[in-house]
Structures are given as structure tokens and as C-alpha cells.
Amino acid sequence: MNGIINVLKPPGMTSQDVVSYVKRTLKEKKVGHTGTLDPGACGVLPICIGKATKIVDYIMNDKKTYICELTFGNETDTYDKYGKKLFNVDLNYENIDYTFFKNVTNSFKGKIIQVPPIFSSVKVNGKRAYELARQGIIPDINEREVIIYDINILSFTPPTAMLKVTCSKGTYIRSLCTDIGRKLGCRAYMSFLIRTQTGKFTLENSHILDEISLENIKKIAIRTDYALEMKNLYVDKKFYKNIINGNKFPISNFSEFKDNEKVKIYIEPDEFLAIGKIYNGNVLVEKLLV
Known part of the structure; x- marks a missing residue:
């Protein structure tokens, strides 16, 4: 199967x-x-x-796309609604208008540096961060570079707002919501999340x-x-052994591809065998799928 x-x-x-x-x-x-x-x-x-x-x-x-809800006025230790609030009284968010909110969210577009939540599955010294956090140990989590391709405001009705976010692998939407809240000055946490697309x-x-x-x-x-968003490369059956043995082989239509471009390799007419990479007129087998 x-x-x-x-x-x-x-x-x-x-x-x-x-x-x-x-x-x-x-x-x-x-x-x-x-x-x-x-x-x-x-x-x-x-x-x-x-x-x-x-x-x-x-x-x-x-790329992945999410719809999330932010709730203004507080922050939690998990960065979402399931955690413990860090402030006894919600902070004032009444001075947050749509224009200010849009400017702040837009500032997170592009490459950003992000630190995953301590309650996350990130590994720290061989253990999951959330396992350490539950023991009262604050894990030292390395920051990472992620890409926010787009942020769209779907609704803005304080104390909540809804965002549609398209981002790279490794992005924590909980961290994004928390960072937005800090930049707004009123703090915020993620109160809802649905992933609507991946590839x-x-x-x-x-x-x-x-x-x-x-x-x-x-x-x-x-x-x-x-599932693979790559170009198809159909090759003659004479290259079957090259593919199975992981050996490189030449292609005649090299000009149709970019150097280092990944491709799906098919034996004509339609037998999918492997994932390869174009390099200097040849195909290098990267992952055998049979």
C-alpha cells in the first residue's frame, strides 16, 4: 500500500x-x-x-498557509489559549486601530528571526522542549530564520483579529502571534489555528x-x-539500471531545466521511479522511490 x-x-x-x-x-x-x-x-x-x-x-x-485568531491584551506561557496567562489583568488594547495593526503585521513579511515556544516539539539536547518545560526547566531554544510570504487581515474586531498567513517550513504561528502582540504593545496570544494548505x-x-x-x-x-511540485522528466528505458543503481545519466533536453533543479523521473511512458537533480547536463538520482 x-x-x-x-x-x-x-x-x-x-x-x-x-x-x-x-x-x-x-x-x-x-x-x-x-x-x-x-x-x-x-x-x-x-x-x-x-x-x-x-x-x-x-x-x-x-509553503504552508494558516488562518489564525489573535486575542489582544495578554500573553501565555504556551503562546496560545491553552497556556497560563502571564498578566493578572489584561493590558489595554483600545489604542490599537486597524491602520496600526496592519502596519505591524506587514512588518513581519519576508525573512524574520523567530524563537519557537518553550512548549513545542523542538529538540533541546535530545529532549523535546515541552518535556523540559513541563518539568519547570526553561529550555534554551535557538532562534531560527523563517519566511513569511504573506499576511492578510481577514477581520479586525478587538479584542480579536483573524489573519491568513503563508509561510515557510518551521514557522510557529504561535510565536508570530506573540511577537505581533509585543510589537503592538498590548501583548497577544493565538486563540485559534487551522492549516488550510501545504503544497x-x-x-x-x-x-x-x-x-x-x-x-x-x-x-x-x-x-x-x-504531491511533488517538480517538473516531470521522462527518460528512455535504457537508463533504468542507471536510475535503480543511483548512477547519473545524461539528458538531451537539458536546456528545458535549470541547473540544480529537482525533477520527478519517469521511465516512459509513465513509471515514476525517483527524484533527481539536474546538474551540468546530467541527472543525479537523489531519492529512489521503488
Whole structure:
């Protein structure tokens, strides 16, 4: 059994809970998710099955889109509504108008430096940060560079606002909401989160857990190659052994590709074998999918 299920993760489950559910339901050992969603969040969570688990990292690198709600006036230790508020009384947010809010949110577009929440799955000295935080230990989490491709204000009705955020892998929306609140001067925390898209996977083509079954798997599973946003490269069957053995091979239509561009390699007419990289007129096999 090979393929990808675009799961609509419900709130209250961890991403690993979803993986375990799929393993039990489909009686499949090789199952992996493509990017952690907070337990309280919901949304798109592509689940790879069988040989499709080999492309987990590629899907994780895709852009992601979220809709989140900020609540003004306080901050929590988890950066979301499930944590402990840091201020006994909410701070004043009445001087925050739409123009000021828009200017502040726009200032986070582009490459930014972000520190993940201490209650997160980031590893610190071999342990998850949240495990240390629950023991009362404040983990020393390294800052990271992430990209905010776009932020759109969907609503602004203090004490809350809704944002649509498109970002890179590794972005914590909880941290973004907290950083926005600090820059506003009134503090804020994330009170709702849904992931609406990751790569080609959207809410519209997602499936709830009840739809997953052995009888239904052929209807809802997606081909492994569909998930990869790369150009197709069709090659003659004479290069089959080169591909299987991980050896480079030349291509005649090199001008159609950029150097270092990743491609999906097919043996003509339509047998998907591997992911490769174009380099100096040759194809280097990067990941074998058979």
C-alpha cells in the first residue's frame, strides 16, 4: 500500500495520534506525517503510507498557509489559549486601530528571526522542549530564520483579529502571534489555528478520519508523485539500471531545466521511479522511490 492521504486533523489529537490511527486502521507499518500540527489546532495534515514515506521531507519543505485568531491584551506561557496567562489583568488594547495593526503585521513579511515556544516539539539536547518545560526547566531554544510570504487581515474586531498567513517550513504561528502582540504593545496570544494548505494539499481535498478505511483507501489515497511540485522528466528505458543503481545519466533536453533543479523521473511512458537533480547536463538520482 503506497500513497498519501490528505487528512483533516481534528483538534485534540497530536499529529502522531493521527499516524497511529492510520496505522491501526490500514494495518500498515510504514506511515508518517508531513509536519507537526499543535494538538489544539486542526487542518491539513498529509499522511504518507508505504514507499510514499520516502518523500515526507519534500512535502514538509512546501509553503504552508494558516488562518489564525489573535486575542489582544495578554500573553501565555504556551503562546496560545491553552497556556497560563502571564498578566493578572489584561493590558489595554483600545489604542490599537486597524491602520496600526496592519502596519505591524506587514512588518513581519519576508525573512524574520523567530524563537519557537518553550512548549513545542523542538529538540533541546535530545529532549523535546515541552518535556523540559513541563518539568519547570526553561529550555534554551535557538532562534531560527523563517519566511513569511504573506499576511492578510481577514477581520479586525478587538479584542480579536483573524489573519491568513503563508509561510515557510518551521514557522510557529504561535510565536508570530506573540511577537505581533509585543510589537503592538498590548501583548497577544493565538486563540485559534487551522492549516488550510501545504503544497498541493488543501482543505477542499482533505478527508476526515472516518473516511479512512481499507475499503475506501483506493478512493482517497493520492499517488506519491502527485504531491511533488517538480517538473516531470521522462527518460528512455535504457537508463533504468542507471536510475535503480543511483548512477547519473545524461539528458538531451537539458536546456528545458535549470541547473540544480529537482525533477520527478519517469521511465516512459509513465513509471515514476525517483527524484533527481539536474546538474551540468546530467541527472543525479537523489531519492529512489521503488
